[in-house]
Amino acid sequence: MTRTGHSSELTVVAMSGGVDSSVSALLMHEQGRPLAGMFMKNWEEDDRDGTCPAEADAADAQAVADRIGITLHRRNFAAEYWDNVFEEFLDEYRAGRTPNPDILCNREIKFRTFLDHARDLGAERIATGHYVRVRSTDDGWQLLRGRDSGKDQSYFLYTLGQDQLACTDFPVGELPKSSVRDRAAAAGFGVHDKKDSTGICFIGERDFRGFLARYIExxxxxxxxxxxxxxxxxxxxxxxxxxxxxxxxxxxxxxxxxxxxxxxxxxxxxxxxxxxxxxxxxxxxxxxxxxxxxxxxxxxxxxxxxxxxxxxxxxxxxxxxxxxxxxxxxxxxxxxxxxxxxxxxxxxxxxxxxxxxxxxxxxxxxxxxxxxxxxxxxxxxx
Missing domain, CATH: 2.40.30.10 (Translation factors)
Structure with a gap:
C-alpha cells in the first residue's frame, strides 16, 4: 500500500543495493516525498573472509541514490546484529533447533534499530523493499501478502506491530518482480539485473558446516x-x-x-x-x-x-x-x-x-x- 497525505514527512528508505529497495526509493521519489536513504551494514566483513560484499552493495546503493538525487546515510549495526540476532541464532543451534535469523533480523534490526536511526534523522516514516502490503481498517493496520505470490515476504514480517505498520511503506508490494526489474532498467539503475540475495548474509556462499563449527564445537x-x-x-x-x-x-x-x-x-x-x-x-x-x-x-x-x-x-x-x-x-x-x-x-x-x-x-x-x-x-x- 502506498499512502498519500504525508507529503511533508521525511521518509527514510532502507537501501541494500538490491533492485527491490532501489525501485522502492524511486517510487517514493516519484511521489514527491521528502526522501533519504540509509544503508545498513550488519556484519563485520573481516570476520567473513570477504564473502558478504557490503562495500559493493553500499556502492550500488550510493549509485542509485545519486541517480535519484537523494542523500544516502550509512550506519553500522554490526554490534546490534551480533547481540540481538547472531547470539540467538547460535543459542538455537546449541539447543538443537533450526532458527530463522531473517525473521529475527527484521524484528530487531530493520524495524527497530533502523527505525530508531531514521527517527534520529527526523524521519516520520520509513520504507523497505519487502513484497508485502499494508491496509488500514477500522480495527487497525493489517499486513497483507504481496501481489506477486512468488515473492510474497509476509512470512518474514509476522513480528511487526501496529506502530511499525502505521509508519512504514512497502512500495513494491503491489508489483510483480518482473515489473520491478523493468522499472529499474528504465531508470538506468545498474542493479536492474542484479541477482537476488539468497541465504543468510553472514554465511553467504561459504560452507555452512565450516562456518557453524567456528562458533559451536x-x-x-x-x-x-x-x-x-x-x-x-x-x-x-x-x-x-x-x-x-x-x-x-x-x-x-x-x-x-x-x-x-x-x-x-x-x-x-x-x-x-x-x-x-x-x-x-x-x-x-x-x-x-x-x-x-x-x-x-x-x-x-x-x-x-x-x-x-x-x-x-x-x-x-x-x-x-x-x-x-x-x-x-x-x-x-x-x-x-x-x-x-x-x-x-x-x-x-x-x-x-x-x-x-x-x-x-x-x-x-x-x-x-x-x-x-x-x-x-x-x-x-x-
Whole structure:
C-alpha cells in the first residue's frame, strides 16, 4: 500500500543495493516525498573472509541514490546484529533447533534499530523493499501478502506491530518482480539485473558446516534407524534439520535398499540422529504443532476454533488449519492434512486469506508418534 497525505514527512528508505529497495526509493521519489536513504551494514566483513560484499552493495546503493538525487546515510549495526540476532541464532543451534535469523533480523534490526536511526534523522516514516502490503481498517493496520505470490515476504514480517505498520511503506508490494526489474532498467539503475540475495548474509556462499563449527564445537554421535540400528556417525546434530536428505554420508548401507536417507528426528539428550528411507515417513508427518513466543499483528490472538491457513516454512503453500488454543504467548494448531518436517525453531505463520495474523516459534509437534528412545532401548543397537 502506498499512502498519500504525508507529503511533508521525511521518509527514510532502507537501501541494500538490491533492485527491490532501489525501485522502492524511486517510487517514493516519484511521489514527491521528502526522501533519504540509509544503508545498513550488519556484519563485520573481516570476520567473513570477504564473502558478504557490503562495500559493493553500499556502492550500488550510493549509485542509485545519486541517480535519484537523494542523500544516502550509512550506519553500522554490526554490534546490534551480533547481540540481538547472531547470539540467538547460535543459542538455537546449541539447543538443537533450526532458527530463522531473517525473521529475527527484521524484528530487531530493520524495524527497530533502523527505525530508531531514521527517527534520529527526523524521519516520520520509513520504507523497505519487502513484497508485502499494508491496509488500514477500522480495527487497525493489517499486513497483507504481496501481489506477486512468488515473492510474497509476509512470512518474514509476522513480528511487526501496529506502530511499525502505521509508519512504514512497502512500495513494491503491489508489483510483480518482473515489473520491478523493468522499472529499474528504465531508470538506468545498474542493479536492474542484479541477482537476488539468497541465504543468510553472514554465511553467504561459504560452507555452512565450516562456518557453524567456528562458533559451536561439534559433538559427534550415532546415526540410527527408528528400530535402533546404528548406521554411522554424525558430526553434530546442529548440522542437520528434519527432512534433510543431503550430507548424511550413509549412502549404500548394507542390508537396505539403494534409496535416499532422510533425517527423521534429533534426540538432543542422547545426541542421536534418527534417519529413514521414506520421504513421508510417519515420524516426519504431523497433524498438530505447538509454538511459543507468539506475536499477533492486531494485538489480539485468534479465538480457539478459528479456521486459518498456516505456513511452517517460507516456501510452502498455505495449509488449512484450526486454532486449537492461542494466548499467553502460546499457540496450538491442528492441520487438516499432515504436514511434513515441522521443525522446532522455525516459525509458523498464520493467515486469514491474504491477511497475515501473526505466528510463533515452533516448539513441538505430534511426530514421531512413539518416543525414539523407546525404539532405541528396545531395538538392536549392534
Amino acid at each position: 561439534p559433538c559427534p554421535g550415532d546415526i540410527r534407524t527408528p528400530e535402533g540400528q546404528v548406521l554411522g556417525e554424525h558430526q553434530g546434530l546442529m548440522f542437520h534439520t528434519l527432512g534433510q536428505r543431503q550430507g548424511l554420508g550413509i549412502g549404500g548401507v548394507r542390508g537396505f535398499p539403494d534409496a535416499p536417507w532422510y533425517v527423521l528426528h534429533k534426540d538432543i539428550d542422547e545426541n542421536v540422529l534418527f534417519v529413514g528411507q521414506q520421504h513421508d515417513h510417519p515420524w516426519l508427518m504431523s497433524r498438530q504443532l505447538t509454538a511459543g513466543q507468539t506475536h499477533w499483528i492486531s494485538g489480539q490472538a485468534p479465538a480457539a476454533g478459528t479456521p486459518v491457513q498456516a505456513q511452517v516454512r517460507y516456501r510452502q503453500n498455505a495449509q488449512a488449519a484450526t486454532v486449537a488454543e492461542a494466548g499467553n504467548g502460546r499457540l496450538r494448531l491442528v492441520f487438516e492434512q499432515p504436514q511434513r518436517a515441522v521443525t522446532p525453531g522455525q516459525s509458523v505463520v498464520v493467515y486469514s486469506d491474504e491477511v497475515c495474523l501473526g505466528g510463533g516459534i515452533i516448539d513441538a509437534c505430534d511426530a514421531p508418534p512413539a518416543g525414539p528412545l523407546a525404539a532405541v532401548n528396545g531395538g538392536d543397537t549392534a
